[in-house]
Each structure stands twice: as structure tokens, then as C-alpha cells.
Amino acid sequence: MLRVTIDGQPRECAPGTVLEALEALGVGVPALCNDSRLAPVGACRTCIVEVEGHERPVAACTTPLVEGMVVRTRSPGVEAQRRVLLRLLASEYPAEAVARHPDKPFHRALREYGLDGEARGEQRPELRDDSHPYIHVDMSQCIRCYRCVRICDDVQGQFVWRVWNRGADTRILPDGPSLKESSCVSCGACVDSCPTGALEDRTLLDRGWPEAWTRTTCSYCGVGCEMDVGTRAGRIVTVRPSREGPSNQGHLCSKGRYAFDFVTAPDRVTVPLLREAGGWRRASWDEALGFIARRLRSLRDAHGPDAVGMLGSARATNEENYLAQKLARVVLGTNNVDCCARVCHAPSAAGLKQMLGTGASTNSFEDVDHARTLLVAGSNTTECHPVVGARIKQAVLRGAKLIVIDSRRTELARYADVHLQPRAGTDVPLLNALAHVVVAEGLCDEDFLRERVDALEDFRAFIHGWTPEHAARLCGVDADALRHAARLYATHGPSMMVHGLGMTEHVQGTETVMALVNLALLTGNLGGPGMGVNPMRGQNNVQGSAHMGCEPGQLTGYVPLEQHRARFEAAWGAPLPSTPGLDLTRMMEAARGGRLHALWAIGYDVLLTNPDANTTREALERLELLVVQDLFLNETARALGHVFLPACTSFEKDGTFMNGERRVQRVRASLPPTGDCLADWEILCRAARALGHPEGFAFQSPEEVWDEVRRVWPAGAGLSYARLEHGGLQWPCPDERHPGTRVLHTGAFALGPRAALRRVGYAPSPEAPTEAFPFVLMTGRRLYAFNAGTMTSRTPNARLQPGDWLDMAAADAERLGLEDGARVRVRSRYGEAVLPMRRAEGLRPGELFTTFHTVEVFINAVTGPHQDGYTHTPDYKVTAVRVERAE
Ligand SMILES: Nc1nc2c(c(=O)[nH]1)N[C@H]1C(S)=C(S)[C@@H](COP(=O)(O)OP(=O)(O)OC[C@H]3O[C@@H](n4cnc5c(=O)[nH]c(N)nc54)[C@H](O)[C@@H]3O)O[C@H]1N2
Ligand SMILES: Nc1nc2c(c(=O)[nH]1)N[C@H]1C(S)=C(S)[C@@H](COP(=O)(O)OP(=O)(O)OC[C@H]3O[C@@H](n4cnc5c(=O)[nH]c(N)nc54)[C@H](O)[C@@H]3O)O[C@H]1N2
Ligand SMILES: [Mo]
DSSP: OEEEEETTEEEEEOSSBHHHHHHHHTOOOOOTTOOTTSOOOOOSOTTEEEETTOSSOEETTTSBOOTTOEEESSOHHHHHHHHHHHHHHHHTSBHHHHHHSTTSHHHHHHHHTTOGGGOOBOOOGGGEEOOSSSEEEEGGGOOOOOHHHHHIIIIIOOOOEEEESOGGGOEEEESSSSSTTSSOOOOOHHHHHOSSSSEEEHHHHHHOSOSEEEEEEOSSBTTOOEEEEEEETTEEEEEEEOTTOTTTSSOOOHHHHHTTGGGGOTTOOOSOEEEETTEEEEOOHHHHHHHHHHHHHHHHHHHOGGGEEEEOOTTSOHHHHHHHHHIIIIIIOOOOEEOGGGGTTHHHHHHHHHHHSOSSOSSOGGGGGTOSEEEEESOOHHHHSHHHHHHHHHHHHTTOEEEEEOSBOOHHHHHOSEEEOOOTTOHHHHHHHHHHHHHHTTOSOHHHHHHHEEOHHHHHHHHTTOOHHHHHHHHTOOHHHHHHHHHHHHHSOSEEEEEOHHHHSSTTHHHHHHHHHHHHHHTTOSSSTTOSEEEOOOBTTHHHHHHTTOBTTEETTTEEHHHHHHHHHHHHTSOOOSSOOOOHHHHHHHHHTTOOOEEEEESOOHHHHSSSHHHHHHHHHHOSEEEEEESSOOHHHHHHOSEEEEBOOGGGOOEEEEOTTSEEEEEOOOSOOOTTOBOHHHHHHHHHHHTTOOTTOOOSSHHHHHHHHHHHOGGGTTOOHHHHTTTOEESOOOSTTOOOOSSSSSSSBTTBSOEEOOOOOOOOOSOOOOSSSOEEEEEEOOTTOOTTOTTGGGSTHHHHSOSOOEEEOHHHHHHHTOOTTOEEEEEOSSOEEEEEEEEOTTBOTTEEEEEOOOTTTOGGGTSOOOBOTTTOOBOOSOEEEEEEEOO
16 A cells, blocks of 8 residues: 555555546546546546646646655646636537536536536537437537547447547547447447547436436346446436446446346236136236146146256346256156256356366456467357457457457457368367367477376377368368467467357267367366366356256256255255156157146247247147246247246346356346236245245245355355355355355366366268258357347347348359348258348358347247257257248
């Protein structure tokens, strides 16, 4: 700590700039061009202070604090200078704006200096841009602090805002004809930073200033961004990023920042519903739960407990998923419980668990800043995990090396030192070839191998045949590019892997993850900062849902059921079912075969998102009871549900989520429940009572549920709500003094001192293109829509990205005589879908890409039944199809 004197008071401050010290002490000075997320520039000079020994006032934002410094923030000299500066800015600033946006830093400064009456500028209509659904632009209120320009460049890395002209004529304009038509990705960072009313959220202008702020965690993807929700009169007015958020550090993406209005969508279901001959009928909670209880009891009496299945929700909290699997096992008496980790990163969990002992990311998002080389494999990070994607871009702009393995040229591929673009489904050969180069060229970390790795000789013998030339033929990549990538990853460490569904949603999903782990083991890139193997987990709580026990063979803490049966039976005071449970894909088969009679799906649109939808439909149609617990009549409910239970959104309940870096974070209600909706945890507790089994479900709050979770999960015992208050904690965290774990496998692996390399042979996808089905279709996602689209389609995000469309290489489009926008029929062996096509750059001819975000297109009618052998995760990435113009 430094001892300094500020405004006559002796103070102790942490090293940093003078402005940081003043802010920490709560000594406010205007600082209009300053933003703690940006490097200070000292341009506006409103933060000037007097420092003893300096002839002239200095800008507090660019002046480092030093021991013994004597600072005066309010001396007559600096106050006078500040007033002159502010008066100059005011003279050009529109008067109405000051009143309209009372809480902006510039307006506060004007009021503080009694200058609000001196705003005399004009509102100039030609400087307004009304194009964007979320961001209102009025550059007559621009004071040229350039915060928008800088935050777009230095945090998001999008470079949308450009500076035109100089001096008094300076204009800041987007890089397109309007903001909507620009390269803007709607992260809202510029709005959040703008100190005036030049850039503002439309919702805030329309609905008024927030009356209350609530800190919570975003409910879209697995990054786990912390955010502050501003509410007024029972509505969300705006969402702002929390600067303390460990994984987002003051940044958000378009979904977390803006896509919240689904909460008040007119078709939100707010009462329980029962299906009758004529359609849905309103019911009371007692009636709906009573109906479910009677039906479940009679199905169980007729067919045994395993006639029933339960799906937890990767969108709901840990507490709720814990209760879902407990209800399945203890009340319904079945291990038939799963969640949509099954269709997503189950191969990552399985591969990492088998090889290293823990089925989760080895490192943290923070490690992106410590890696010298980043290997992004099958992850479209900038669209699917935009806050981490932006962080990767910034790391690369600062000089980190980037290797991208993706079958398309993604945004990150354009930043990459090497982009390996394999034919879809050929990553095992590609990764084996990288391992071959590492071994053959002597690039292994010999010390690491000696101390921590087994099966080296066997692996050497195996990998010998996987030459780059051999792999190059299978993958369609250049052999020298493979060599270049392998050398970079092995020799320019620490090297960090980030991987996505391009690795896992394949017939070889788990094996592909194992091939990634092989590379990390060979090069010693495990157990330290800036390293590791890191699945970019999909939904906000998919890591947590599986970890709480929503998997047939795993109990809370992701421990094997058979090994931990006795401990859980003691804790729960009830026997656990003895038959092994079915996972989601096996439940669908059982339903089709007439062996599963009831399914309870919490926050999971199975019909729309499972592959081979015609088969899924047949399965669900045969069920005698399909309970859907959701926010909306999603496609599963609309088409086939028998009972609908209306749940609260994450804005309306308390609890915790677990993000992709093993961090447990608090979710806090910012709104009261809508209508009769209940939080999922309350629904499940009431259901247990209705089923005549109240014991073990008498919880009064999510915290009580969580405290039970901590009792049965030793590695989470230290994660009390009190300790999660600020920023959350990463497990393992075994006791209340433990600081949490940022990096796994330091010193030893979770499974022991040594891990073994694995032979990963190559089994090509059965969906090889044929004459009848000459194209390979990959499916995935795009920036503005989220998965089943139930939430994002009910927000203005839908205006930023129109539905699903098919990307096709220009050469293919020409050959087929298809113009952009042409409607095409995509047909596979399993079904068909009709959608518009567009030419896309960065696709290999013969390969296609589309998304599964809308019911209108229903692309899963086309995807096939093939699965990963270990986890039964569907192959959504390789389907042989043909394309023809739709009439
Ligand atoms: N905007 C948005 N964000 C999301 C979601 C969303 O729907 N929308 N969903 C969330 C969820 S649930 C998840 S799981 C994550 C998914 O996040 P990602 O895994 O990043 O998403 P995908 O688009 O499914 O696929 C990733 C990449 O794999 C590539 N790929 C496909 N096949 C292959 C292949 O055979 N080999 C290689 N090397 N690459 C291949 C695709 O070109 C694509 O760029 O995103 C989460 N975030
Ligand atoms: N073709 C193709 N299909 C795919 C994929 C692909 O890449 N290609 N990816 C797969 C992957 S990775 C995934 S994760 C799945 C995703 O499939 P889903 O899990 O079905 O998709 P989501 O849209 O995330 O949300 C599910 C539901 O949760 C509801 N919900 C949100 N919050 C809550 C809550 O708090 N409580 C309750 N009860 N409900 C809530 C939403 O309204 C929505 O209906 O799709 C899979 N399907
Ligand atoms: Mo996912």
C-alpha cells in the first residue's frame, strides 16, 4: 500500500493510477473519457488534479500514484479549469438531452458544476440513427471521448465505430450505412461506456430509468457472465455487465445484454395446462400435479418404475437439477434421468474423466490471457461464446498465436496463424497427425512424460503410421499446415485448447476428445496456467445439470452410481433403484419400443432438438404421459405434451448456475414470478408431496437445497451461498476456507499421479456422401439465436437474424443454378426440410451448414441416428444430403 495525502487527508491506497485511488476512496471527479476496462488516454482532461511538485495540473487517469504523493482534487485552480472544459462541451450539447438522461456521467458533471442550463447545442436529426432494434444513436450528443470507438476495438475487437473528419467536424459513425447494416454484433459495450446520451438502450428510453438493480448470472451460454439487471415497475429496463464478473470482466454479448423480453412475451404460459380432446385447458397446480401423480402411479403399477423417465434442464439451476434427479431416483424409483449434456458435451466429460479423472474443463477463461498459443477446435467461439471469443481475439491482437481447426472458415479462423479445415468428421486423423509430428520431430515435453505420463511406448508404435501425408488425404488438409500447427502448439507454449461441438457431436466424439488430451499430455500442456483442454460448455448450466446427477449412471458430484450407492442411500434415507438407468437416446428407443410410458421434460425441447426428428416424434407419440415443464409451449409441448407446468425464468428465482470453468455462481431474482408460474425447485417439491413422498423435499428456499447438495458433494462443500456472494467459486472447493480451483491436475491428475496416452483409431462416419446424397450437412448455431429459439425468437434478436438458412459454397450454388435466397429442399435418408440458401465464403465445396433454431425449418427432420459409441451423443455434424430447388 502507498501512503499518500488526498485533499489534506492521509490515505493508504493500492498502487495504480491516481484516478483508480480516488475511485477506490469514493472521491469522485469527473472522468469523461475514462473507463476501467480501457487503457487510460488522458484526453478529456476533466479528471485533472493538482499534485504537489508538479507545475501544472495532471490527468488523474494517466498519472501513476507514488508513495508520499500529495493530491488536491478540488483546488480552485483545477475546479476553474474543469468548469471551462465542461462549459465548452455544454455549449454544443443539446439541452433536452440533459433532462432526458438524468443519470449519465456527463450530465451529472454538468449538474455538479451548475452548467446544465448552459447546454445550448441543437439536436440534429441527421445525426440520429434509428436502425438498430436495441441501440439508439444520436450523435448530436457526442462529446468525442471516443469511449465507444475504443471499447469496440479493445474489448469486443469488432472495430465498428469509425472516426471521420477532425476537430469540430469530427463524427463517429459505424462501418456501414447504418448501425444495423454495419458489422456491429450488438454487445452493447459502446452503450455501456458512453458517458452521454449519444448511445443508449432503446428499452431504457422507452421504459424509464431503473428503480432497482439486481446482480445475477446470465442464463444463455456456459460462459457465466455476471450482470446487473435494472428493473422498473415489474419490467426489465436494461441489463449491464458486471465489471467484477470473473468470466466476463464488464462485457456481455447480444443475448445476455439485450435478449430478455421473452420474460414478458404475450404467449408466456402462466398457468398449468392439461390437454383435453378439444385442446389445452387451464388447471390449478393441485389439479395438474394431482393428475401427474395419479397417472405416474398407475403407469408404475402396470409397468414398473422404469416405465418413467425424467429430463433435467441445462437452463435451470443446480438446486433444481439436484431435485429433479432426486425425485426420479427416490420418489419415482428409477435411474432413467438425463439432461441435454447428452446431446452436447457428454463426450468431453467422458473423455476427460476417463483420461484425467475429472470430466470438466481443466482451466479457466482467464487462462486465455496467459496462453502463448491458443488451439480452437470445432468451436465457433465468437458466435457461440462471444465474451470468450472476444477475449481470444484480444489475446491474438496482443500477439498470442492461434490455431483453428474448423470445417468452416469461422471469424476466428480469419485471425488464425494456421487454419486447418478438415472435411467434417475427420478430426481423429487430423489430431493423430499432429501427435505424430510432435512425436516424430521430438517435440514432446520429456520431463512431463517421464514424471506423469504412461503408455508412451505403445502410443509411439500406434502413432507411427499417422503421418501428415496420410491424414492429409483423409482430411483434405495440407500436410505442411499440419506440421506447422503441431510445431506451434508443441513449442510455443503454454498452449491452451478450447473445443466445441465440432469435436464432440460425432460418431467419434469421445475419441476425438481423447485425441485432444493425447496432444496436451505429449506436450506437457496440462496442470498450469494458460494450458489445458477446455470444452466450451453450451448452456448456462449444462455442466451443473449433469454434475448434480441428471445422468443415469452418475450421482451428485459426477460420481459413479454403483460406487457411491451406499453413501447416497444413507444421506437420502431411501434405497436407490437397482436397475441401471437409460440415457436420453435409450429412453427414446424404449419409448418407441413401448417400454417407456411416461416422460417428464424440464426445460428441454426434445422434439425440436433431438436428431432424426421423425423417430423422436414416433417415440414421444407412444408415451402415455408427457409432462413439459417450461416457460413456453415449446414444440415438444405444443405437438405432444399432455400436461404443461409453467416455470419461472431465471430472472424470477434464486439459485446457482455452474459455468464451463466449474464456477458456481449466484442467480438472484430481479422480478416477481409471472402469473401462477413457480420456480422449478418449488414445482418439484410440490410434485414430491403430490406423489405422497414429502420426505426429503421439505425445502423452503434454494439455499436449503444447496446446503444439502454441499453435504453429499465433498468437492463442493466449501461453496456456501455466503461465499458465492461475489463472483462465485470454482470447484474443487472442499471446505469453507478453500479458495477454489482455477487449474486442475497441477502436480497430479485427479485420477492419480500418472495419466495414460490412448490409441485412438479412426472409424469414419457412416454418412459418407454418395451419388444420391452427395453433400455433407453440418448443423450448428449463429450469433443471435439460441438453440431451440424459444427465448431469442421472442426478442428483437429475431430482427437481427432471420431464421435458419442454408450456407452453400459458391461453386456448388453455381453448379446447381441456385441464386441467393432460393428456397431449397434438403433431403437425407431420414427426412427433409425446406429453407432459403445463401452462398457462403469459407465452406468447402460439397459441404453445407445450417442451424436448428426454428420450428419452421425443423432441420432435425434431416439429421440422422448415428451416435458416439461411449456416450450415445448424436452426430449432428455429418449427414449426407441432397439439395434441390423447392417448388
Ligand atoms: N449464439 C448462440 N450461442 C450458443 C448457442 C446458440 O444456440 N446460439 N448454443 C449454446 C450451446 S447449447 C452450445 S453446446 C454451444 C456450442 O458452441 P459451438 O460448439 O461453438 O457451436 P457449433 O456451431 O455447434 O459448432 C462449432 C463449430 O464446429 C464446426 N464443425 C462442424 N463439424 C466439424 C468437424 O467435423 N470438424 C471440425 N473441426 N469442426 C466442425 C462448425 O463449423 C462450427 O464452427 O454454444 C452455446 N452458445
Ligand atoms: N441439428 C442440431 N441439433 C442440435 C444441436 C446441433 O448442433 N445441431 N445441438 C444440440 C445441443 S448442443 C443442445 S444443448 C440442444 C439444446 O436443446 P434444448 O435444451 O431443447 O434447447 P434450449 O433452447 O437451450 O432450451 C430448452 C428449453 O428450456 C426452457 N427454459 C429456459 N429457462 C428455463 C427455466 O428456468 N426452467 C424451465 N423449466 N425451462 C426453461 C426454454 O423455454 C426452452 O424451451 O440442442 C441439440 N440439438
Ligand atoms: Mo449444447
